[in-house]
Every structure is written in C-alpha cells, then in structure tokens.
Amino acid sequence: MRYDELFSIFPRQLKEIVEEIKMDVKNLQEIRIRVNRPVLILCNNREYQSETVVGRRQLQEILAYLSNYSLYAYEDEIRCGYLSLPGGHRVGIAGRAVLEGGKIKTITEVSSLNIRFAHEVKGCADKLLPYLRRDGRLLHTLIASSPGRGKTTLLRDCIRQISNGDSRYPGMTVGVVDERSEIAGSFQGIPGNDVGVRTDVLDGCPKSEGMMMMIRSMAPGVLAVDEIGSREDITALMSAINCGCVLMATAHGTSMEELKNRPVLREMVGLGLFERYVFLEGVGQIGRILEQTGGLAETGGPEC
Numbered sequence: 001m002r003y004d005e006l007f008s009i010f011p012r013q014l015k016e017i018v019e020e021i022k023m024d025v026k027n028l029q030e031i032r033i034r035v036n037r038p039v040l041i042l043c044n045n046r047e048y049q050s051e052t053v054v055g056r057r058q059l060q061e062i063l064a065y066l067s068n069y070s071l072y073a074y075e076d077e078i079r080c081g082y083l084s085l086p087g088g089h090r091v092g093i094a095g096r097a098v099l100e101g102g103k104i105k106t107i108t109e110v111s112s113l114n115i116r117f118a119h120e121v122k123g124c125a126d127k128l129l130p131y132l133r134r135d136g137r138l139l140h141t142l143i144a145s146s147p148g149r150g151k152t153t154l155l156r157d158c159i160r161q162i163s164n165g166d167s168r169y170p171g172m173t174v175g176v177v178d179e180r181s182e183i184a185g186s187f188q189g190i191p192g193n194d195v196g197v198r199t200d201v202l203d204g205c206p207k208s209e210g211m212m213m214m215i216r217s218m219a220p221g222v223l224a225v226d227e228i229g230s231r232e233d234i235t236a237l238m239s240a241i242n243c244g245c246v247l248m249a250t251a252h253g254t255s256m257e258e259l260k261n262r263p264v265l266r267e268m269v270g271l272g273l274f275e276r277y278v279f280l281e282g283v284g285q286i287g288r289i290l291e292q293t294g295g296l297a298e299t300g301g302p303e304c
Contacts (some may be wrong), residue, residue: 009085011065013058017041021048031115035059056111063110066091076204079104080180088118088185088192118185120193124150125157131289132276138162138172138222138246140273144253145280151250152182152226154280156193158248159183159224163196174199175220175245177210183226208232215243224248234268247274255279256290 010018017039018025027044039050067074067083074083083091092114098105132141145151165171178184178201185192186203195201200218202210207225214220223245228237237247253259256277260266277290
C-alpha cells in the first residue's frame with residue numbers, strides 16, 4: 001500500500017493517529033476503532049496501541065468521511081455490516097441494529113469500526129496451482145482456513161492466473177460472485193484488485209443467487225466464490241457443476257474434521273462437490289492438500 005493512497009482514504013484525525021505510531025504502512029492490515037478506547041492497529045502481524053482515545057463524535061466523523069459524507073449511498077452495505085472503499089479496502093461496522101419486518105434495516109449508534117486493508121500478493125498461488133490440475137484439467141477446489149490466514153488472497157491470485165493463462169494453459173473465463181467485495185475489491189462496480197483479463201465480477205450479490213445469475217449471463221468456465229456455508233450455496237454449487245463450471249471457493253475450517261462438524265459443509269463433503277481441499281496453517285502458508293476421488297487422501301503439495 002502506498003502512503004499517498006493511505007492518506008487519500010483517511011480523515012485528518014485518523015492520519016494523526018497512524019502517524020503517532022511509527023510503522024511501515026505498506027504492511028498495514030487493519031485498524032480497529034472503538035468508542036472511548038485506544039485505537040488498535042495491526043501491521044505486519046504485530047499489534048500497536050495508540051495513546052489517543054476516540055470518542056463517539058470522533059468515530060462518527062471518521063465514518064462520515066470514509067463514506068464521503070453520504071451514508072445513505074452505502075445503505076445496502078451498512079445493512080450487511082460494512083462499507084467498501086476505493087482500492088478494495090473495507091470498513092466493518094458494529095453498533096445498534098435497527099430491525100424492520102424481522103430483518104436488519106440499518107445500523108445506528110455505531111460504536112466500533114474495523115478498517116481492513118486489501119493486499120494483493122501476486123504470485124502467492126504459484127506453488128499451489130500445479131496441484132489443482134489433473135491431466136491438464138482444472139479441479140473443483142475448496143481453500144479453507146481460520147479467519148485472517150489469507151484464503152481470500154490465495155483465491156484471488158488463483159483467479160488471476162487462471163484467467164490470464166500462461167504458456168502451458170490457455171486463459172479461462174472466470175465468473176466471480178463477490179458478495180462482500182473482498183475478492184475483486186470493487187468500488188462503484190470496478191474491481192480494485194487484479195483478477196485477470198478474462199474475469200467478470202458480480203459485486204454485492206448474495207452468493208446463491210449470484211452464481212446462477214453469473215452462469216446465465218456470462219457463461220464462465222470457472223466460478224469463484226468466497227466463504228460458502230449455507231444450504232442455498234450448496235444447491236447453487238451443484239447447479240454450477242451441472243452447467244459445466246469448475247468451482248473455486250473458500251470456507252472457514254482448519255481441517256476436514258472441522259468442516260464435517262458443520263452440518264451444511266458435511267453435506268457438501270459427502271456429495272463430493274470438490275476434488276481438492278487446501279488447508280492453510282499459518283498466514284498464507286499452505287498446509288495439507290487433500291484429494292477426493294471416491295474417498296479422501298492426502299496428496300503431495302507445497303509445505304505438505
């Protein structure tokens with residue numbers, strides 16, 4: 001992340017807080033702002049605490065600035081607990097949920113913000129991609145890890161490389177259903193991250209609906225989604241396979257046993273929707289790669 005990019009996003013109050021802590025901003029990961037508490041900054045996997053305590057009025061001013069003083073324009077995103085920023089960055093929001101008809105209408109009395117910074121790590125999938133093919137065919141793949149381990153970053157680079165192609169494999173048309181704008185980092189519909197020249201992005205649409213929309217409208221060869229886990233997702237994934245799409249997805253889980261402890265994901269494993277399961281151990285560190293061909297077996301792979 002460039003310093004000028006950082007400062008183009010931040011209001012004055014936040015710039016001053018970041019400046020009081022000496023750090024390498026290009027490795028900035030997240031900034032957590034809570035009413036009447038010090039600001040916590042995660043940079044290069046190290047946490048820093050500011051001397052400044054942010055009051056409610058300051059937090060509201062920061063949120064207003066980040067939304068370009070038009071929270072109404074972000075109403076749909078705020079209803080889901082976040083708003084998107086240029087460059088693929090995003091702000092998580094917590095406060096008082098206002099319900100209407102049993103559903104969340106908006107969030108008011110905001111008490112916490114979590115500014116998460118998007119980082120492209122081009123080439124991070126280099127060692128993994130050879131293990132996602134069999135006889136030249138791209139395999140249905142699920143990348144799983146606990147939060148913050150880099151599964152979305154790894155998926156993004158897989159998408160970019162599959163879309164662009166190389167001297168050995170021609171590029172494929174990729175459809176990304178980016179419900180929370182985390183893969184492509186779209187802002188006003190335009191991807192902020194490099195997801196490849198043959199990639200189409202459906203931004204801000206629920207995965208289960210978006211997958212079928214993408215298949216009908218753009219006819220992708222590869223369909224990519226982040227953080228699957230609902231029964232509706234499984235139904236859409238099965239439909240995508242029946243339409244001839246290769247699946248690339250992520251889910252929360254540190255092992256096959258943990259996936260099977262969640263009823264919906266256990267059903268997904270039982271149905272054999274994915275042919276490769278990739279589990280991340282450390283941040284961006286590939287651990288186990290499992291192959292499903294009737295049963296599950298560990299296959300050779302980077303860091304395996």
